[in-house]
Amino acid sequence: MTPPFTRRTALGALAGAGAASALPSLGGRALAAPSGQIVVGTWGGDYQNLQQAHIADPLMKPMGVQVVFDTGNDTVRKTKLMAERRLPRGSLDLAALTASGSYEMWKNGALEEIDETKVPNLRNALPQLKTKYSAPHIYTGRVILYNPKLVRTPPTSYADLWAPENAGKVGVIDIQYQTTIESAALVNGGALNDYEPGKAKLLELKNAGVKIYPTNEAMAQALKTEEVAVCIMWRARGVQWRAAGIPVEIVYPKEGVVLYVSELAVPKNARNKEAAYAYLNALLDPRPQAAFARSFGYTPTVANATVDPDVAPQVEFTPELRSRFMLQDQEYLAKNDAQLQEWWNKVFKA
Amino acid sequence: MVRSGLTAAGLLAPASAVVAVGLVLPLVLLFRYSLNRFVPGQFMVEALTAENYVRFAADPYYLAILRTTILMAVGVTLVCLVLAFPVAMVLARARGRWKTVLLLAVVLPLFVGNAVRAAGWMVAFGQRGVVGSLMEAAQLPPVTLMYTPFAVFVGILSVNLPFVVLTLSSVLEGIDERASEAALSLGATPAAAWRLVTLPLSLPGVLAAGVLCFILTMNAYATPVLLGGPRFRMMAPTVAGEVLQQSNWPFGAAISFVLMAVTLALTAGANILVARRHRG
Numbered sequence: 001m002t003p004p005f006t007r008r009t010a011l012g013a014l015a016g017a018g019a020a021s022a023l024p025s026l027g028g029r030a031l032a033a034p035s036g037q038i039v040v041g042t043w044g045g046d047y048q049n050l051q052q053a054h055i056a057d058p059l060m061k062p063m064g065v066q067v068v069f070d071t072g073n074d075t076v077r078k079t080k081l082m083a084e085r086r087l088p089r090g091s092l093d094l095a096a097l098t099a100s101g102s103y104e105m106w107k108n109g110a111l112e113e114i115d116e117t118k119v120p121n122l123r124n125a126l127p128q129l130k131t132k133y134s135a136p137h138i139y140t141g142r143v144i145l146y147n148p149k150l151v152r153t154p155p156t157s158y159a160d161l162w163a164p165e166n167a168g169k170v171g172v173i174d175i176q177y178q179t180t181i182e183s184a185a186l187v188n189g190g191a192l193n194d195y196e197p198g199k200a201k202l203l204e205l206k207n208a209g210v211k212i213y214p215t216n217e218a219m220a221q222a223l224k225t226e227e228v229a230v231c232i233m234w235r236a237r238g239v240q241w242r243a244a245g246i247p248v249e250i251v252y253p254k255e256g257v258v259l260y261v262s263e264l265a266v267p268k269n270a271r272n273k274e275a276a277y278a279y280l281n282a283l284l285d286p287r288p289q290a291a292f293a294r295s296f297g298y299t300p301t302v303a304n305a306t307v308d309p310d311v312a313p314q315v316e317f318t319p320e321l322r323s324r325f326m327l328q329d330q331e332y333l334a335k336n337d338a339q340l341q342e343w344w345n346k347v348f349k350a
Numbered sequence: 351m352v353r354s355g356l357t358a359a360g361l362l363a364p365a366s367a368v369v370a371v372g373l374v375l376p377l378v379l380l381f382r383y384s385l386n387r388f389v390p391g392q393f394m395v396e397a398l399t400a401e402n403y404v405r406f407a408a409d410p411y412y413l414a415i416l417r418t419t420i421l422m423a424v425g426v427t428l429v430c431l432v433l434a435f436p437v438a439m440v441l442a443r444a445r446g447r448w449k450t451v452l453l454l455a456v457v458l459p460l461f462v463g464n465a466v467r468a469a470g471w472m473v474a475f476g477q478r479g480v481v482g483s484l485m486e487a488a489q490l491p492p493v494t495l496m497y498t499p500f501a502v503f504v505g506i507l508s509v510n511l512p513f514v515v516l517t518l519s520s521v522l523e524g525i526d527e528r529a530s531e532a533a534l535s536l537g538a539t540p541a542a543a544w545r546l547v548t549l550p551l552s553l554p555g556v557l558a559a560g561v562l563c564f565i566l567t568m569n570a571y572a573t574p575v576l577l578g579g580p581r582f583r584m585m586a587p588t589v590a591g592e593v594l595q596q597s598n599w600p601f602g603a604a605i606s607f608v609l610m611a612v613t614l615a616l617t618a619g620a621n622i623l624v625a626r627r628h629r630g
Contacts, residue, residue: 334391
């Protein structure tokens with residue numbers, strides 16, 4: 001039996017024979033339809049596994065698009081995008097980035113402006129999360145986590161981390177330097193475009209005996225062993241940790257809920273843009289969005305995703321909370337992140 | 351003559367090409383980067399400036415990192431040599447099946463990657479770790495081991511020890527045992543025979559093993575990151591931090607070159623010192 005003669009094998013045969021003149025006979029539509037392989041630069045672990053299970057396998061494969069993941073941290077991905085920026089063809093077709101990361105890459109001319117006609121699901125995306133250069137994938141908000149056994153008065157504001165009764169019970173995370181300085185700034189006369197007042201405030205916390213952990217996972221461990229009773233964290237992590245039996249309650253600080261958005265963007269020099277757009281569209285499909293919410297604790301970015309009722313209270317934001325959403329000032333961060341990190345390393349951690 | 355010269359050149363060419371493409375070219379490129387300027391939000395801006403090197407040399411923060419790294423490397427090297435020497439002597443003198451077993455025992459830890467071993471130490475040193483539990487059981491006061499320079503020291507020591515043992519033992523094997531036997535027959539105590547005969551004869555091996563251990567520690571990355579915690583700083587993690595977290599390639603490149611230059615200078619210095627001693 002001979003294998004079925006499909007459009008893809010036909011294209012392959014044509015390309016192999018170098019019969020370029022025969023291509024137009026296939027019609028313009030066939031050439032524009034997504035096909036072939038795409039490389040998606042993404043964080044590993046569950047984030048990648050869920051993309052494989054809910055996007056790559058059920059949605060992309062039937063289209064004839066093969067998805068290859070290039071796993072790594074966003075900092076590495078940014079470096080790659082910058083290093084390849086001037087090449088005609090890059091190694092990534094899509095890059096998963098934080099909101100700050102994609103803004104920085106866009107400013108440096110590494111990203112394509114999104115053609116919304118090719119990503120119809122973008123019309124369902126929450127307007128405040130949309131940008132010209134990326135598709136919002138999942139989001140969450142920054143909260144305070146506390147252990148009710150060790151902290152008697154539930155905190156209501158970031159300022160409560162400085163309350164005398166919490167001295168020595170507060171932990172911060174090394175890689176969250178930016179958001180930690182920002183939270184401190186918000187209770188010391190600063191704003192999302194001025195983190196400077198946060199520095200003095202953090203030094204007070206340091207004098208009160210703050211504990212510093214290298215990663216989010218190390219913080220989870222410290223909360224579990226009750227080395228630490230209060231910390232600043234993303235709500236989605238709080239939801240994951242509660243599910244893992246870590247004794248924490250979630251509080252929305254009265255200063256506002258600053259958002260974390262995980263985005264995907266198309267590099268200007270992507271090799272297979274058609275398929276990359278198709279992937280972006282699949283990313284915003286209500287089904288994978290609901291799956292991510294259930295397994296990951298992050299909130300869907302599209303209005304038409306229905307989250308199962310048992311998970312909804314943990315992953316959805318009430319209208320009241322939505323009214324308190326705050327977005328980081330990416331322009332400020334792009335200019336100040338390096339100096340904030342330097343201060344954190346040299347002064348705060350010294 | 352010409353023919354054999356050509357053959358030698360032919361044989362050397364592939365290796366030289368690999369070194370040139372894989373090592374020299376990237377180093378040249380990195381050096382060029384180190385002269386560029388970092389502008390926040392724009393990454394690397396083409397320039398020809400020494401400001402990255404000046405910044406390193408003028409900032410006590412970075413100098414302290416360099417000092418910590420050198421102290422750690424010297425400390426680990428000295429302790430490694432002291433611990434490894436007796437093991438290497440036993441290994442060099444062992445015969446038959448016993449030797450195979452000993453050799454295997456030394457080599458086996460190398461089968462486990464650097465980071466995995468550091469993860470093992472994390473389990474041992476953690477707040478509720480093996481060491482902590484043992485101390486608690488023995489009713490000793492708790493000590494913090496995790497995220498201390500001591501944890502890094504022990505971690506790097508355990509990584510480097512097999513390399514030092516193997517290097518030393520291969521040199522010790524080459525020393526004629528009859529030399530130290532002659533000393534003993536002439537009335538030297540075993541300690542004197544070791545000090546006056548074995549040690550001087552093994553000095554080139556001690557130097558080789560020490561240099562290897564020193565270079566490995568100067569460039570240690572996984573162990574300081576995993577066991578040292580957020581407040582402990584060494585050079586290699588600082589390079590990675592500049593390049594990967596801050597995307598500051600120029601400064602990261604400059605720190606790499608400082609690290610490389612200091613390592614080379616100290617290694618060359620030790621070489622000259624030992625060579626002089628050896629001759630004298």
